[in-house]
Each structure stands twice: as structure tokens, then as C-alpha cells.
Amino acid sequence: MTAVLEVLLWWAALTGLWLVLISTVDPLELLVGSASALAAALLARVGRRAVADR
Amino acid sequence: MSPRVRLWVFLVGAAGFAALFAAACLDLPAFGTVPHPYGVRAVHAALSHHTANVIASVNFDLRAFDTLGEESILFSAVIGTVVLLRQARDEHRKDPEPATVHPPVRRFALLTLPFALLVGLYVIAHGQISPGGGFQGGVVAATALHLLYIAADYRALERVRPLTLYEIGEAAGEAAYVITGLAAVLAGSAFLANVLPFGTLATLSSGGTAMVLNAAVGLEVTSGIVVLLARFLDQAVEIEEPGEGGGSPRDTRDSGGNGDDERERA
Amino acid sequence: MSTSDGWLAAALVPLLALVPVLWRIAYGSPGDRLIGQNLTSLLAGLVLLLAAQGFHRTSYNDVALVVSVLGPTGTLIYARFLDVLPDSRLVRWTALVGVPATVLPLCVATGPGRAMAKLLLIGVLLIAGSVVTSGRGAREGVTA
Amino acid sequence: MTDVLIVVALLLVAGAATAAVLNRDPMRQALVLSFLGLALALLFTFLQAPDVALSQLAVGSAVTPLMILLTVRKVRRRPGSGDGVDKPAGRER
Secondary structure (H helix, E strand, O other): OHHHHHHHHHHHHHHHHHHHHOOOOOHHHHHHHHHHHHHHHHHHHHHHHHHHOO | OOHHHHHHHHHHHHHHHHHHHHHHHHOOOOOOOOOOHHHHHHHHHHHHOOOOOHHHHHHHHHOHHHHHHHHHHHHHHHHHHHHHOOOOOOOEEOOOOOOOOOHHHHHHHHHHHHHHHHHHHHHHHOOOOOOOOHHHHHHHHHHHHOHHHHHOOHHHHHHOOOHHHHHHHHHHHHHHHHHHHHHHHHOOOOOOOOOOOOOOOOOOOOOOHHHHHHHHHHHHHHHHHHHHHHHHHHHHHHEEOOOOOOOOOOHHHHHHHHHHHHHHHO | OOOOHHHHHHHHHHHHHHHHHHHHHHHOOHHHHHHHHHHHHHHHHHHHHHHHHHOOOHHHHHHHHHHHHHHHHHHHHHHHHHOOOOOOHHHHHHHHHHHHHHHHHHHHHHOOOHHHHHHHHHHHHHHHHHHHHOOOOOOOOOOO | OHHHHHHHHHHHHHHHHHHHHHOOOHHHHHHHHHHHHHHHHHHHHHOOOHHHHHHHHHHHHHHHHHHHHHHHHHHHOOOOOOOOOOOHHHHOO
């Protein structure tokens, strides 16, 4: 449960960041942005776990 | 050849080069003034294919075949490294030692990690719109992963880095480039011709095949750099030679020291 | 192509500040060299931001964005291998004074909007990166 | 004004490249090389080539230093090989 929440929080923050980086918003941009943000959010979670329990 | 003779050979060569170089420089067009005819045509071609970033248009559309060559150079360079830096039969692997990292540094690295990956993906995705592209973004994304090595140690990095996947990714990126080129042939045009609809200028879907090829390069470079660094990390952190410190040096390992040795002998 | 000479002249300030930094990197002690490396990426980020405004090309800010992410990464890589991460008041104050002094005028010139948010983001990343990599007590031994 | 920036950046590049040659310890060279990379990135940006600047930055700021430092570590771990590579102090001029 905490895992889902953590990824979700990261995803929301990173999608917001993507919206800051781009210049024009359109549906495709949103799709690519949220997919990239999801990948980065998953990496954030996996990375934190890998460092925490070595 | 004695050092003295060598110096004279160098001086003669350098003097000749200096003369020719100066003569060539005198014939150059004035600095930053005359618009080059190729530049004008490249900008025109890029805009006619709805690619906002002219450099991306040159790389992935006008000269897509050149870029295929460049991509293959990186591809084969990575393969060469993998072969040279493999674990030899007389070497053994030891577990990397855990590292203690200052907590603020660890927190900072862990927080930067997703940001760096997102910036890398952003640079890849917007290659045909703004400066950047598959290569630049790919390197940033690959660097992002190695922030884990900074945040903790090699063990942490190994846990989140399925190397086989990255090896597949590298090959898939290279293959996707060639397949896109061949698809253009099947569509009745030339190899790597831009056959897709061009889309609206300055959106993610613009540029036709330039967009696809850019993504393929992004995949190849990201995976390639990860594989490349993995080999270097393995050698520096994990692999030990028999009787390290006195064992017979092997040719492939000496690349780092060769330059120095030659200088010393010189 | 039109350029704004005022912004480009401002870019000259951090650019010229790189000259003594190069000297320290080439001839300083290990700690000094690392501080120099840290300072270089910070100053380069500022130069890039000012140059982007001077050339009227907001897309050039992407270069500064990449510097703000990769600069501290590079510093931490060196810190890992040289086994030092020196506490540096110089870097900290350059970041805390120089970055707002650069980014805030740029924000005023840009006006509210997405571009301004991006500028602020780059500024925050530059400050955070410099402060963490020059923090007090960060010299604790690191091994690999 | 652009010309002034270009001249300063060119001088920085020339200075950094010379310093990289004059330094003999690989660790020092790596740091000077990082500086050279950033100076080059600035020069490319002043010459209106941000794509090239980005390439230089991406490669020069983290990946190249990491590769150099890992190689140096590997070589230094083997005192028997590469005569004197592990004695940087004596190699400076």
C-alpha cells in the first residue's frame, strides 16, 4: 500500500514537472509525459528500496 | 630515432602544417557572416518536413544514413568493450564492499535520480522540437541510473539494473533504426526516406520518421551507455585478477596505463 | 539575428569568474580542485541562463537544465573517487547569492508563465546541488 | 557582444586544454577535462549550437569522468603492473 502511494506521489510530482518543462500542451504530450513520469517514479521507488535494504 | 631527430621531424611537420593552415584560414569566409548555401537549404528542408529543430532534421531526415553509421559505431564500440572487459577464466568475482555515504548526499542523489531520468526522457522526446535528441537525452538518462552508485554503492545499482534487458534494449534500438529505414523501402520509397505524415510543426508527433529514428537512437544510447559503464564498474569494483598485485598483466587491461607508460619511455 | 547585449554582458561576469577557477583546478590541492569543479558547473549554469536570454532563445534553457542536473552528479562522482567532499563557503555563497541575482531578473524579463516556472526550477536545482555538494561535515569517508 | 563571449570562451578552452596536457596525474587530468568540457559547451552555445553543447555536456560532465576514474582505480589496484602508475606524486612536472 505504501509502495503504491509512494509511486503515485512521485508520479504526480513528476508529471507536474513535465508540464513545466514543455512549451505547448496537447494530448500526446500528456500521454508521453505521464508515461515517462511513471517510469521515473518507479525508478525512484526501486532505487530507494535498493539503497535502504542492502 | 634520437629525441633530437624526433624534435626536428616534429618541427618541420609543424611548420608545414602551420603554413598550410594559415593559408587556409586566410581564404575562409568572414566569421559568422555569410549564410552558407547548405544552411539555407537545410532550414528550408527541415521546415518543409515540419521539424522545428533543424539539427534533428539534418541528423534523422536529410542525413539519416550518416546517423545510422554513427549509431553503429557506438553499438560496435559497446560490443568491443563488453568483449574486452569480460571476466576471464582466471579471474574471480568478489562481492563489492558496501559503502558508507554521508546522509545528505544520499538523500540528494536519491531525490535527483527520478528528476534526472525525467530530464533525460524529456530531452529524448523533444529531439525534433528543441535542442537535444536521442543521443543527448540517452546519455542523461543513463547517467541518472548511476546516481544509485553515488547514493549508495555498486550493490544497490546492480539490484535495479537488469543488464540483460539493457543489452536487449541496445540491440533493439539499433534494429529499430534499420527496420524504420527498410519500412520506407517497403512503402515504395528510398532507404530511410521520410515517408510518415509530417504532423503539426513543433508538436511531439511532428517530423515523420525523424521522430521514430530519434526514439530508436534514444533507446540504443541509453542502454548502450548503461552496458558500457557496467563493464567498467565490474572491472573496477568486482573482478579480481589472480594474485592481484603481482599477477601477469593482460593486454586488454592496460589501456588505462598505456599512455603513461609510453610517455615514460619516451 | 537580434541579441540583447545587456544580458550577454551580464553573462560575461560568471564567464570571467571561470578564469581563476581554472587556475585552481589545474594547480590546487585535491579539495581545492573539487571546489573548483563544483563552482565551474554552477557558474556555467548561470552563463547559459543569461546567454539564452541574450540570444532570445528560451529553448537554450534546456542546456542550463541539463547542467543543473548533471553538474552536482559530476561533483559527487569525483568526491567518491577522491574521498573528499570539502566544505566550501565560497560555493555555498556563490549559489545563494548568484543564482537568485541571475534567475529573478530573468523571471521578471520573461513574465509569468511556464517559461518562468522552468527558470525557477533550474535555479532551485542549481542551489540545491551546490549546497548539498558543499555542505558542512560532508567530508565523512566514502568507500566503494 | 557575442564576439567578446566567444573570444573569452575560446581562451578558456585553450587554457584548459593546455592545462590538461601539462598535468600528468590522470586524476588531475580528469578534473581539468571536466572543466574543458564545460568550457566547450559554453563556446558551442555562444556559437548558437545548443545541440552540440548538450552532447558535450551529457558526455563530459558525468560519463567520461566516471569511466576515467574507474579505469584509474582498476589500474592502481594492481601495483605489479604499469610501472609507476600508482605513484602520481612523482610524476608531476
